[in-house]
Amino acid sequence: MLCSEPWSEGCGSIAHTPLLDPSPSVSESSRYQPQAIETGWQRAWQENGLHDTPELKPGDDAFYALSMFPYPSGNLHMGHVRNYVITDVVARVQRLRGKKVLHPMGWDAFGLPAENAAIERGVDPGAWTDQNIASMREQLNQLGLSIDWEREVATCHADYYRWTQWLFLHFLDSGLAYQKDATVNWDPIDQTVLANEQVDSEGRSWRSGALVEKRKLRQWFLKITDYAQQLLDDLSQLDGWPERVRTMQANWIGRSTGAELQFTVVDAAGHDTAERITVFTTRPDTIFGASYVVLAPEHPLVAELTTAEQEIAVEAFCDLVSRQSEQERTAEDKPKRGVPIGAQVRNPANDELIPIWIADYVLAEYGTGAVMGVPAHDQRDFLFARQYELPVQQVIIPEGSDEHAFEGGAWTEGGVLIHSGRFDGLPNGDAKQAITSAAAAEGWGQEKVQFRLRDWLISRQRYWGCPIPVIHCDSCGVVPVPADQLPVELPQGANLAGKGGSPLAQLENWVNVSCPCCGQPAKRETDTMDTFMCSSWYYLRYSDATNTTRPFSEDAVNSWLPVDQYVGGIEHAILHLLYSRFFTKVLRDRGLLGFDEPFQRLLTQGMVQGITYKNPHTGKYIAPADVADPTDPRDPASGEVLETFYEKMSKSKYNGVDPAVVIDKYGADTARMFILFKAPPEKDLEWDDADVEGQFRFLQRIWRLVDGACERGLSLAAGAGGPEAVVQALAAGSLNPAEQELRRAVHTAITEISDDLDGDYQFNTAVSELMKLSNAMGTHLENCGEVFACEALRTLLILLAPFAPHLAEELWLKLSGRNAGDALASSSIHAQRWPAADASALVRDTVTLVIQIKGKVRGNLEVPADADKATLEKLALESDIAAKWLEGKTPSRVIVVPGKLVNLVP
RNA sequence: GGGAGCAUGGCGGAAUUGGUAGACGCAGCGGACUUAAAAUCCGCAGACGGCAACGUUGUGGGGGUUCAAGUCCCCCUGCUCCCA
Numbered sequence: 001m002l003c004s005e006p007w008s009e010g011c012g013s014i015a016h017t018p019l020l021d022p023s024p025s026v027s028e029s030s031r032y033q034p035q036a037i038e039t040g041w042q043r044a045w046q047e048n049g050l051h052d053t054p055e056l057k058p059g060d061d062a063f064y065a066l067s068m069f070p071y072p073s074g075n076l077h078m079g080h081v082r083n084y085v086i087t088d089v090v091a092r093v094q095r096l097r098g099k100k101v102l103h104p105m106g107w108d109a110f111g112l113p114a115e116n117a118a119i120e121r122g123v124d125p126g127a128w129t130d131q132n133i134a135s136m137r138e139q140l141n142q143l144g145l146s147i148d149w150e151r152e153v154a155t156c157h158a159d160y161y162r163w164t165q166w167l168f169l170h171f172l173d174s175g176l177a178y179q180k181d182a183t184v185n186w187d188p189i190d191q192t193v194l195a196n197e198q199v200d201s202e203g204r205s206w207r208s209g210a211l212v213e214k215r216k217l218r219q220w221f222l223k224i225t226d227y228a229q230q231l232l233d234d235l236s237q238l239d240g241w242p243e244r245v246r247t248m249q250a251n252w253i254g255r256s257t258g259a260e261l262q263f264t265v266v267d268a269a270g271h272d273t274a275e276r277i278t279v280f281t282t283r284p285d286t287i288f289g290a291s292y293v294v295l296a297p298e299h300p301l302v303a304e305l306t307t308a309e310q311e312i313a314v315e316a317f318c319d320l321v322s323r324q325s326e327q328e329r330t331a332e333d334k335p336k337r338g339v340p341i342g343a344q345v346r347n348p349a350n351d352e353l354i355p356i357w358i359a360d361y362v363l364a365e366y367g368t369g370a371v372m373g374v375p376a377h378d379q380r381d382f383l384f385a386r387q388y389e390l391p392v393q394q395v396i397i398p399e400g401s402d403e404h405a406f407e408g409g410a411w412t413e414g415g416v417l418i419h420s421g422r423f424d425g426l427p428n429g430d431a432k433q434a435i436t437s438a439a440a441a442e443g444w445g446q447e448k449v450q451f452r453l454r455d456w457l458i459s460r461q462r463y464w465g466c467p468i469p470v471i472h473c474d475s476c477g478v479v480p481v482p483a484d485q486l487p488v489e490l491p492q493g494a495n496l497a498g499k500g501g502s503p504l505a506q507l508e509n510w511v512n513v514s515c516p517c518c519g520q521p522a523k524r525e526t527d528t529m530d531t532f533m534c535s536s537w538y539y540l541r542y543s544d545a546t547n548t549t550r551p552f553s554e555d556a557v558n559s560w561l562p563v564d565q566y567v568g569g570i571e572h573a574i575l576h577l578l579y580s581r582f583f584t585k586v587l588r589d590r591g592l593l594g595f596d597e598p599f600q601r602l603l604t605q606g607m608v609q610g611i612t613y614k615n616p617h618t619g620k621y622i623a624p625a626d627v628a629d630p631t632d633p634r635d636p637a638s639g640e641v642l643e644t645f646y647e648k649m650s651k652s653k654y655n656g657v658d659p660a661v662v663i664d665k666y667g668a669d670t671a672r673m674f675i676l677f678k679a680p681p682e683k684d685l686e687w688d689d690a691d692v693e694g695q696f697r698f699l700q701r702i703w704r705l706v707d708g709a710c711e712r713g714l715s716l717a718a719g720a721g722g723p724e725a726v727v728q729a730l731a732a733g734s735l736n737p738a739e740q741e742l743r744r745a746v747h748t749a750i751t752e753i754s755d756d757l758d759g760d761y762q763f764n765t766a767v768s769e770l771m772k773l774s775n776a777m778g779t780h781l782e783n784c785g786e787v788f789a790c791e792a793l794r795t796l797l798i799l800l801a802p803f804a805p806h807l808a809e810e811l812w813l814k815l816s817g818r819n820a821g822d823a824l825a826s827s828s829i830h831a832q833r834w835p836a837a838d839a840s841a842l843v844r845d846t847v848t849l850v851i852q853i854k855g856k857v858r859g860n861l862e863v864p865a866d867a868d869k870a871t872l873e874k875l876a877l878e879s880d881i882a883a884k885w886l887e888g889k890t891p892s893r894v895i896v897v898p899g900k901l902v903n904l905v906p
Numbered sequence: 907g908g909g910a911g912c913a914u915g916g917c918g919g920a921a922u923u924g925g926u927a928g929a930c931g932c933a934g935c936g937g938a939c940u941u942a943a944a945a946u947c948c949g950c951a952g953a954c955g956g957c958a959a960c961g962u963u964g965u966g967g968g969g970g971u972u973c974a975a976g977u978c979c980c981c982c983u984g985c986u987c988c989c990a
Binding site: 243244247248251252254379412452570573574677678679680683685686688690691693694695698704764765767768769770771772775848850852854855856857860893894895897900901903904905 | 926
């Protein structure tokens with residue numbers, strides 16, 4: 001494709017805008033004005049299709065660079081900028097290296113903000129979302145991201161969620177989607193249920209922050225527990241993931257090995273009944289110390305086994321517990337409460353009769369909903385037993401110690417068994433195995449692997465989400481909507497008051513349908529899906545985003561995926577990343593794709609923090625603009641000294657920096673360079689205006705450097721400074737000292753930057769290498785001949801191109817001698833090849849040899865680079881340094897590290 | 907309580923396999939240019955002592971391994987995150 005209309009006038013295309021350049025003294029040369037070049041290049045790249053995804057042919061080297069797609073809130077913040085700039089640099093580097101790159105973008109567009117906006121302002125959530133998408137796309141484009149917008153997806157558009165529904169039906173068909181009555185997390189503010197992953201460690205909703213309540217409701221679940229073992233095992237494949245994230249997922253899945261043991265319920269006379277209570281324990285070795293059994297208040301046997309005398313107390317207790325959150329029930333600092341239900345069980349290990357209790361700290365959803373209470377060896381049981389005066393029986397003691405030594409608390413460490421009949425004297429590790437085996441042989445237990453992970457609750461009682469495509473029929477039950485009737489579109493006109501139940505349920509015309517099976521009147525499902533369902537497969541859709549017959553073709557998905565580099569926030573370490581891994585495995589098992597893991601490498605970028613001022617007395621945050629003197633920050637109202645620190649940018653702390661303002665002032669290239677340079681990508685980044693200024697100065701220096709080269713008449717036309725020209729010049733004659741220095745700087749930069757962009761991404765040091773190269777060019781360029789000067793210029797610009805794409809492109813044009821109207825597809829700097837380092841340019845004749853005396857550095861010598869060990873030792877011993885510090889003594893030991901140092905040990 | 911990670915100048919951060927600690931930048935200081943300022947250019951800069959040459963010391967604290975430790979091992983302290 002040709003650039004139809006030259007938008008720039010070539011070298012010196014920048015108009016001398018008097019407003020921005022009041023100084024007449026520089027009128028001879030142009031100035032770096034990013035505002036004047038960036039939008040033009042963005043449009044030119046777009047029109048020339050520079051970021052279109054190339055078609056993949058067999059054997060092609062493909063690279064998939066992906067950012068976590070944003071929720072279209074309408075406002076781009078610095079966290080987004082950091083995320084997308086990092087991914088963009090990765091994508092651009094891979095293109096320069098000759099890879100075929102897929103770098104897409106889309107919108108995680110269902111969810112509550114749109115619905116809340118609709119409630120508050122009476123707007124249509126779809127229209128509101130589309131408007132936000134348009135404005136955010138515009139903001140993203142100002143960053144100069146090399147995104148292929150042809151593959152854009154929005155999860156709230158029917159051409160996308162149609163396939164979310166289609167995939168849901170696959171889950172349903174394979175028995176992995178089901179409905180059940182369950183005690184679930186209820187968010188009283190957002191009026192909907194939440195998945196366990198969406199409740200934080202304080203028992204609050206990840207979105208609204210409300211304290212989550214428990215409710216018993218009929219809900220849809222996905223059987224992620226079926227994949228618990230695989231999700232855990234395959235973490236070991238993910239060596240391109242941060243260790244941290246892998247540990248977090250492993251903890252979340254929470255595999256523990258233990259045993260299920262059965263306690264027989266006895267009647268009032270002490271005779272065995274047919275009823276048994278199965279407990280799960282990770283400590284079968286302590287069964288002889290069990291002094292009671294506890295059921296969750298919700299356990300089905302509670303009603304059946306409670307005796308008449310205890311009925312009132314038990315009912316009252318269950319009522320009390322039902323109003324508590326899971327957090328309140330299990331928090332370690334809360335007292336544990338319980339009541340006996342009157343019945344007893346027989347301990348299968350020693351035939352003792354022990355009472356059955358119910359207690360708040362036992363949860364129906366975990367394990368079997370029943371545990372054995374062993375006060376001597378579990379701290380929670382110990383506190384419970386002490387409170388209710390239940391017996392405490394030591395059954396494990398450290399070898400050689402006294403059984404009464406630990407009566408102040410539970411002994412939870414290892415030891416040997418006592419009071420355990422035939423198992424006495426066994427180390428407790430062995431006893432776990434022995435007791436479990438005995439239980440299995442005698443029919444009262446078995447080994448059991450337990451996961452902490454629970455099934456994923458995916459239904460939501462909200463409007464703005466993907467409708468669950470099933471129909472409830474009185475005679476046929478749950479009937480999937482036939483695939484050819486998808487999508488089940490979200491109906492218009494729902495009342496989104498945000499109170500009580502699914503808004504869709506009120507739309508009778510929509511709800512009432514005939515059963516696809518029997519034709520009788522039936523009702524649609526009125527819950528919508530958790531938005532995490534929509535985001536669990538979007539990365540697959542990008543491979544084939546416009547397919548109208550399938551979510552993606554097998555061919556496309558298998559040739560582009562898995563994602564080579566995924567970039568996003570650590571906050572998704574569990575939620576999105578776990579769900580996506582689960583989806584991938586299910587779809588693999590359904591034959592829809594051919595890989596086990598969706599994301600090969602993961603980079604979790606740190607937060608962007610803003611400078612924050614807080615009055616320590618009033619607790620109020622003060623806007624930086626209101627602080628008169630940043631070196632002595634004071635409250636403008638009271639004059640009190642303020643606390644200064646860096647914290648994640650947020651409106652309420654007045655510490656945010658708007659990307660648009662920064663781009664207006666300095667341009668996107670400066671913003672990109674700053675963000676990449678200021679901190680390593682995975683660390684938090686402190687936004688600092690002075691550093692941004694410094695970054696802008698660096699880009700200006702590069703501009704002036706190239707400008708000077710232009711004035712000198714240097715041009716990169718016809719391959720000047722390219723590899724062939726360099727080879728010829730090297731063959732033709734020797735280099736002057738400046739040329740040698742310059743070439744060393746150029747090829748050091750290539751080596752170091754290539755290294756920094758390989759494997760572990762170290763953009764910060766890559767940028768500093770660019771600065772070193774530009775510094776060296778400032779020193780040496782004028783003393784260098786044309787060929788080597790051009791080699792340096794060419795290299796600098798290509799190395800700079802992924803970081804500051806607009807500036808590099810503009811300067812490339814300035815030096816190219818070509819017309820701005822030439823086809824960009826091949827002439828753009830972004831269509832060039834990453835330079836190769838010439839090792840011979842790094843070779844030195846002499847090196848600096850460090851002389852150490854007894855391990856301390858005492859000086860250095862210039863020595864021939866090829867000197868052997870014996871020569872180095874001789875030179876060191878003969879040196880003034882040795883003479884001064886050895887005082888005539890002969891060293892007893894000499895360590896020589898060629899090229900580095902000689903250590904003389906007297 | 908269990909697990910993971912981190913700790914380097916005034917600040918952000920660099921430092922192959924252990925081999926000159928502090929690259930690069932910000933802030934600072936000195937100088938040049940300017941009537942002046944801004945911008946730009948050149949230079950200085952861990953701390954302590956010294957006019958200087960130079961010396962001592964120095965990567966949270968303590969110990970160890972080694973010719974040599976920011977880097978490896980052990981203990982401690984502090985911070986961050988995850989799980990309880």
